[in-house]
Amino acid sequence: MDAEAAQMIGAGLAAIGAGIAAGGVGNVFSSFLQGALRNPAAADSQQGRLFIGFAAVELLGLLAFVIAMILIFVA
Amino acid sequence: MAGESGKIDPMYQFKIEPLFGSDHWEIAGHNVMFTNSSLFMVLVLGALWLFMAGGMKRDMVPGRWQMAVEGATGFINDMLTANVGPEGKKYVPLVFSLFMFILMANFMGMMPFGIVPGVHPFTITSHLTVTAVLALFSFGTVLVVGFWKHGLHFFSLFVPHGTPWWLLWLIPVIELFSFMIRPFSLALRLFVAMTAGHIMMKVLAGFVINGLNAEAAWVPLIVSFPAFLLMIGITLLELLVCAIQAYVFALLTSLYINDAVNLH
Numbered sequence: 001m002d003a004e005a006a007q008m009i010g011a012g013l014a015a016i017g018a019g020i021a022a023g024g025v026g027n028v029f030s031s032f033l034q035g036a037l038r039n040p041a042a043a044d045s046q047q048g049r050l051f052i053g054f055a056a057v058e059l060l061g062l063l064a065f066v067i068a069m070i071l072i073f074v075a
Numbered sequence: 076m077a078g079e080s081g082k083i084d085p086m087y088q089f090k091i092e093p094l095f096g097s098d099h100w101e102i103a104g105h106n107v108m109f110t111n112s113s114l115f116m117v118l119v120l121g122a123l124w125l126f127m128a129g130g131m132k133r134d135m136v137p138g139r140w141q142m143a144v145e146g147a148t149g150f151i152n153d154m155l156t157a158n159v160g161p162e163g164k165k166y167v168p169l170v171f172s173l174f175m176f177i178l179m180a181n182f183m184g185m186m187p188f189g190i191v192p193g194v195h196p197f198t199i200t201s202h203l204t205v206t207a208v209l210a211l212f213s214f215g216t217v218l219v220v221g222f223w224k225h226g227l228h229f230f231s232l233f234v235p236h237g238t239p240w241w242l243l244w245l246i247p248v249i250e251l252f253s254f255m256i257r258p259f260s261l262a263l264r265l266f267v268a269m270t271a272g273h274i275m276m277k278v279l280a281g282f283v284i285n286g287l288n289a290e291a292a293w294v295p296l297i298v299s300f301p302a303f304l305l306m307i308g309i310t311l312l313e314l315l316v317c318a319i320q321a322y323v324f325a326l327l328t329s330l331y332i333n334d335a336v337n338l339h
Binding site: 048055058059063065066069073 | 086260263264
């Protein structure tokens with residue numbers, strides 16, 4: 001396999017990481033919603049933590065995208 | 076078919092083009108021409124200045140505009156009070172400036188300037204150099220405040236309370252690593268979120284345009300129309316991401332300032 005084809009396949013494989021991170025983001029918000037519906041009074045005070053978790057999960061998905069971009073345009 | 080088979084280049088929107096100035100404008104060997112990035116920074120600054128100037132009236136009964144400005148400052152004020160405590164009030168100007176600049180820059184990149192031929196919007200936060208400087212503001216503040224307030228005691232940040240003695244060789248290393256990676260994660264998150272969203276929008280726009288130009292008559296209906304509908308949804312999602320990224324940047328900055336002020 002020549003190097004360019006391997007790069008493209010690698011970039012495509014990096015999309016798996018982005019997809020799994022999408023599941024992670026969904027998990028963050030669904031867990032928050034479950035907790036919030038059980039105790040709505042406490043929901044607003046936890047919004048900051050919701051977004052911290054969201055940011056952490058999202059960063060990992062974005063890193064997968066960075067790897068794809070590096071493979072396509074830089075490497 | 077219109078001209079050459081138009082493969083639309085989704086990376087073209089990130090190109091930095093000099094608008095005016097010459098190659099001789101140099102500072103320490105680096106060219107400082109006025110580029111489209113500079114232009115949009117000036118536009119963001121102008122929009123921000125207009126927004127603030129219109130609302131800083133200190134009326135007893137605030138009008139709509141003053142309410143909008145007070146809502147924005149109050150939002151950052153609440154965030155810092157909740158995360159840092161009463162000492163957080165000192166950092167409201169810094170975090171507010173970062174938040175509003177990023178928010179305005181993100182939104183300015185979404186503005187439909189493209190309807191004027193030859194003009195296209197430029198998202199200044201889609202460049203790692205810009206977001207890295209913003210992240211350095213946040214990280215530098217943490218370092219300066221931490222060492223200013225606590226001196227060398229600031230290094231106790233790397234040894235959380237209740238660390239068992241037999242883990243003392245491992246925990247500081249992990250804490251140091253997670254501390255040093257902060258500016259990178261801040262810069263990278265904003266830069267990639269903006270870049271990825273804009274590439275996706277341009278790729279979808281390419282579907283619409285190329286579908287309309289196709290020879291077969293069924294292509295516009297089958298390809299262009301659904302892609303256009305999808306684009307409307309993606310655009311709304313992008314506007315949400317613009318706001319969320321600015322919020323996350325401000326939130327993480329306030330958390331890091333909390334570490335520097337209160338030494339968890």
